[in-house]
Amino acid sequence: MKLSEKELEIVKILEKDARTPLDMLAKMVGLPVAETEALVKKLEEAKVIVQYTALVDWRKVDGHEGVTAMIDVKVTPKRGVGFDEVAERIYRFPEVTSVYLMSGAYDLSVVIEGRSMSEIAQFVSEKLSTLDSVISTTTHFILKKYKHDGIVFDQGDQDRRIVVSP
């Protein structure tokens, strides 16, 4: 889908802040509100804008237990469907949050979230490793998230500028 300059601008603004009010968005791209709204709707329908979500810092939530692991998976691609079929078998599990096909030493990079390390270990040994095409897995647990999707979690964003300057 080829986007117009205004559409591209809308996508970039919403990608930064999905909650940008419609009237502000309209002013930023220089279009009437109704027209802006129609463009957003069009982008949503075309699934260029797939979803609006919140980035949550779960560490701040008392009692939250969660572990994220990145698993390098080596697989045997199948004739006709390549890696797509096994990728699909993997990403259908709801605990899997991302699946990427990679260049280099392994084939699929799988990100999985669980309540505990043992829950993830169980997933890897029972569900992932037992898939026919899976040759091997290497699991890395994430110890601390510093930056995620371009956002630094502990951003010191205070304004250090002097109040009035020439």
Place this chain on the structure above:
Amino acid sequence: MKPQTRNTYVSKTVAALKPSGIRRFFDLASGMEGVISLGVGEPDFVTSWSVREASILSLEQGYTSYTPNAGLLELRQEIAAYLRRKFHVDYRPETEILVTVGASQAIDLALRAILDPGDEVIVVEPSFVAYEPLVVLAGGTPVAVQTTGADGFQLHVAQLEQALTARTKAIIICSPNNPTGTVLRPAELEALARLAKEHDLLVIADEIYAELTYDDGYMSMAAVSGMRERTILISGFSKGFAMTGWRLGFAAAPEDILQAMLKIHQYAIMCAPTMAQYGALEALRSGERDVAEMRSSYRRRRNYFVSSLNEIGLPCHMPGGAFYAFPSIRHTGMTSEQFAERLLIEEKVAVVPGSVFGQSGEGHVRCSYASSLEQLQEAVKRIKRFLARL
């Protein structure tokens, strides 16, 4: 001890200089809590990490000594390449480029290098607050020429011509302009060039905001045919590269003028700070993407903020560059100083009264939109409430 006698040590010239009108607002606003400041004349971005990292590395490696007076040759070469690439002007890094402590120092050097006592310099107003005092300190006489809000502060060369005398030596222009955001169009630059050639004048072109234009392409004064030999091109890293605190600028000019500036610079300053020069080197080598990102961000905020001001009843032209809106407040019946002071006290929004930028700035206030969208939104809400109460 009689403190009153101390004043006698201060030179008459300095004693006669007006203190900057911005100072008073700074004092007023800094004592208050919860102020949204649209009075800031600098980017809200922190310098790119790659630039900071390069400067840190230079410190780690022990590059802490002087550089050549004119600045690191490598940096001057990068500046020359940058000027060629962006503005299509050619300068020899060895003899025609000088790295300075901010663009402000470059303006000071330019004036001191060219002025004899009594020489006149035309300052196009509203203008950056430092031009007139710097002309005076260099022994010259500033002559103000006004532009007006009626046509978005465009420059009328015919009007400028009327201000010329036998003593006129140079004209200072700033495009994109602080405080109006106005970008001089090629036709105006060409008319100005004709005038400069006809009367054998120099143009000091302060192009510190040149990276920040939002609509059409940008044309440098020095790129106008025949103007390279009579232009002192001044720019720097503060605004476009978000490096205000690094204090690093540069001047590019024909050899005879640049060498005269260098002569003063070597006695007064020696050289610009070395660690800052290493940061600037990185900014020119890899900063383009970050600059483009910041530019889009300012453009969006400009569009939002200027149309919001118009909507709530502060008429404002769409500024083509920099990060200032300069709306008219004339219909409120207040002077710009009264307006700014009441807005600050009653609604805690700091703006700068237009009058501090010269006579034709009266009737306007300068609002910087280099603030987060949340802050701008809140500022618009407060200004609207303020206007409704008048």
